[in-house]
Amino acid sequence: MKKPEKKLGFGFMRLPLLDAKNQTSIDVAQVEQMVDRFLERGFTYCDTAWMYHDFKSEETVGKALVDRHPRDAFTIATKMPDMMLKSKEQVPEIFAKQKEKLHVDAFDYYLVHDMNHVNYEKAKKYGAIDFLREKRKSGEIRCLGFSFHDTPEVLDRILEENPFFEFVQLQINYLDWESAGIQSHKCYDVATKHGLPVIVMEPVKGGTLANPPQNVKEMLHEAHPDWSPAEWAIRFAASLENVMVVLSGMSDLAQLDENTGFMQDFTPLTEADQALLLQAAEKIRAGIAIPCTGCRYCVEASKCPKNILIPNYFALFNTRKLMKRRDFSPEIEYYENYLSQGYGKASDCIACKSCERVCPQHIHISEWMPKLAENMENGQGF
Template sequence: MFTHVLNNPVGQIVGDWFLAGSGILPAWTMSGPMDRDLIFNEQLERCGVSYFDFYLLHSLEDGNNYDTYVKYDCFRWGMQKKEEGKIRHFGFSFHGTPELLEQVLNEHLEIDFVQIQLNYADWNNQVVHSGRLYEILHQRNIPIIVMEPVKGGMLANLQPELEEMLKAVHPDASTASWALRFVGSLEGVVTILSGMSTEEQMRDNLQTFGDFQPLTKEEYQVIEKVVKKMQDMSLVPCTSCRYCCDGCPSKILIPDIFHALNTARLYPTDNRPRMFYNNLTSNSSVKASDCIACGQCESVCPQHLPIIELLQEAVSRLE
């Protein structure tokens, strides 16, 4: 499941990639090409700098955001700013599908880095695709900046039985340190962004990376067991055979909605499942609430799932 172990501690590979100053261009604040410079110049002025070490097109994803960046020629604009010396490294943060990432990288070979959500819980998550996104970037030797290594704090506050599995191996290690070491043990990761809200959390992170120890094979196996336990917790056992889709009169993408629902069940405070659902339903123009309860899907489901009931849950959680 997890196969990439870093040979060099993360502190040795950061080097020039230390985030001394960074900025972002948000698609949703632009109404035309002229807004690129207006936003950028205001950011420089507010930060009191003449250039940014790192500058990102913010939150590329399938649909509106990526379309906006293409429409307003933001990739070429970013390279112009780099030529002017106002941006040292130009890239983007990404929240889309692996297919979109491949497309963007094929079309924009000039990209210096990509920022993705990456943690052990999302490695095989069919909404976030952390593992697949990592593999795409690593195969292309594109430097990776990691966001959400502790999944918004969720991996620092595991369910008691999961925390006990980690404590059995390292009684004095925090659960957050396991998540950080997982990300830090991956080749090609140059910077890890960890949101900290207390001095204790900062001290724990400093201790984790001050004497960084890549995960061992045995520790990977422990994490795999933790993830399996997490995935076994009240999830919809849909196998994505898609038999339910063929005869659905409303053309609802049932398995895809269940992927989002499962993630919402595991992480009720995470907004990503709703983002995925919104993109999915906006592209297909069909929502879970369009179910007419005809029962055709349930009659062909090999897993005998109560699909109508589950779609109603998706409506309450995701719409």
């Protein structure tokens, strides 16, 4: 598989808007400027998907990129929305429509979108994986992979059962790297074990790491006064040896100028810089709601009678609170993944406190469970 020469990818999922309340009101003129600058600086990887911007992203990429530049000047990646499938007939229909919207005869990279243990079964049930394998053989897909949101165990199973996949897209950033909920490091290790290159999504965690707490900003500024917090975050992901591309959902020309500027002649972080970012992650976690360290005593030593995955849920809840999420979010998706695997809900807690008796952080877990249930199960924001 030919890899992009530069590690920064343009994610077409947070494009500039003419009306902030309307995801379809894309500022195409500014997107054209962004595309031109991106390609002028030697970057090539462009990522979109069926449902981005209320189904308008692919169409915008077709107009702003494909219609205006030679086909060999860029690479296109898009995705089969397995989570939305309801019949086998939808698969070829969606694939054909994507070619039409993007104005291409073949996709350089094509992904099964958002694979987790539930969507993986849907992709198999409706024949999406088999269909896409045939398109890979015919040349309409030049490289086949999938994006992933689930545990390392599920990732390992998918790759064991489907050794033909050529790359995997993972959520990786320095805050999630050792997170008990997202488990970025462990998922990265699984992909590496299987010999697959990794494409990184959410390197700045939806913008959270572009504006970390003040004490973290000061620490990072002292080490590299000329680096922004977002630059630190993107550099962390790009420094991982097995990472092929780091996607950035750039929202205006200024963001694109900044990111392409420091990624144009990219050099990996030093060990000292990497260690500093992991310290920064600890400081961020220290300021969040529940001071859980993910030691897992509460699930492994206490034998929760309701099989509640306490540290994983705490990690997801802390992230939602940190980002002030109000609606459905990746954290809720991860939470629902765990529930569908048979783990208990936060609302199942009977306050037996067996977990609290072994918690080295002395967290009042039974008092937090109703709050988690309200937020993660009933969609209450912060």
